[in-house]
Amino acid sequence: MTGKTSSNTPKTALCVALDMPDAEEAARLVTALKDEIDMVKIGMELFYAAGETGYRQIAATGLPVFLDLKLHDIPNTVSRAMRALMRLDPPPALVNVHAAGGAAMMAAAKEAAAGRCRVIAVTVLTALDAADLRAIGCDPALNSADLVLRRARLAQDSGLDGVVCSPREVATVKQACGPNFLTVVPGIRPAGAETGDQKRVATPRGAAEAGADIIVVGRPITQAADPVQAARAIRAELA
Numbered sequence: 001m002t003g004k005t006s007s008n009t010p011k012t013a014l015c016v017a018l019d020m021p022d023a024e025e026a027a028r029l030v031t032a033l034k035d036e037i038d039m040v041k042i043g044m045e046l047f048y049a050a051g052e053t054g055y056r057q058i059a060a061t062g063l064p065v066f067l068d069l070k071l072h073d074i075p076n077t078v079s080r081a082m083r084a085l086m087r088l089d090p091p092p093a094l095v096n097v098h099a100a101g102g103a104a105m106m107a108a109a110k111e112a113a114a115g116r117c118r119v120i121a122v123t124v125l126t127a128l129d130a131a132d133l134r135a136i137g138c139d140p141a142l143n144s145a146d147l148v149l150r151r152a153r154l155a156q157d158s159g160l161d162g163v164v165c166s167p168r169e170v171a172t173v174k175q176a177c178g179p180n181f182l183t184v185v186p187g188i189r190p191a192g193a194e195t196g197d198q199k200r201v202a203t204p205r206g207a208a209e210a211g212a213d214i215i216v217v218g219r220p221i222t223q224a225a226d227p228v229q230a231a232r233a234i235r236a237e238l239a
């Protein structure tokens with residue numbers, strides 16, 4: 001799913017990050033937001049807390065699920081984890097791995113998904129800036145955009161369907177990897193919103209103009225006084 005395609009609906013899809021431990025609360029939120037969003041993201045917090053039962057509760061709302069577990073281990077372990085995830089019913093629409101796990105790991109993940117869902121790679125977390133990357137030993141001559149591009153190319157060469165990248169790198173990734181290589185973009189902050197722990201951010205419109213296929217928005221919607229209104233305002237920016 002890469003967004004709506006009719007002329008009056010946005011090309012950039014809106015995915016809400018359900019970063020909360022309680023599946024009932026998450027399912028209630030999704031039911032309220034259903035008409036304003038295109039996809040939901042279940043991350044580590046919700047999946048570890050609520051497991052398969054929680055996953056099924058969310059999937060029952062009918063929206064496609066992005067299962068954001070950021071797998072990162074040796075190829076054999078990631079392959080077996082992916083096989084286990086593919087037994088979820090219904091299967092998620094998207095699952096991700098860390099590109100830092102390397103080409104063999106990414107290829108193993110894709111093979112294990114066996115066409116049941118799209119597999120994408122996290123390039124560089126949007127909470128990391130140049131100083132953080134230096135601190136974890138990345139080549140200081142490579143800025144975050146270079147690193148994202150290098151990892152996006154590696155993900156594509158490993159057979160993956162796309163990447164998670166920050167709004168600032170979408171246009172370069174699209175240029176290098178082609179229009180069909182999916183870009184899933186967190187680090188979205190409506191003008192004036194708190195950035196929190198995110199560092200490489202942009203507004204919903206900025207990300208859409210850069211060519212993002214799917215934007216992932218968490219706190220600006222889930223922590224809003226009126227989440228439905230917040231989602232609607234973001235949707236309006238994407239149109």
Ligand code: C5P
Pocket residue numbers: 017019043068122123124125126127164165186187188196198216217218219220
């Ligand atoms: O609340 P916020 O809008 O910052 O949420 C962003 C979501 O996107 C979080 O669930 C986070 O785990 C996820 N994410 C990210 N950066 C990545 C990959 C995923 O922020 N590179």
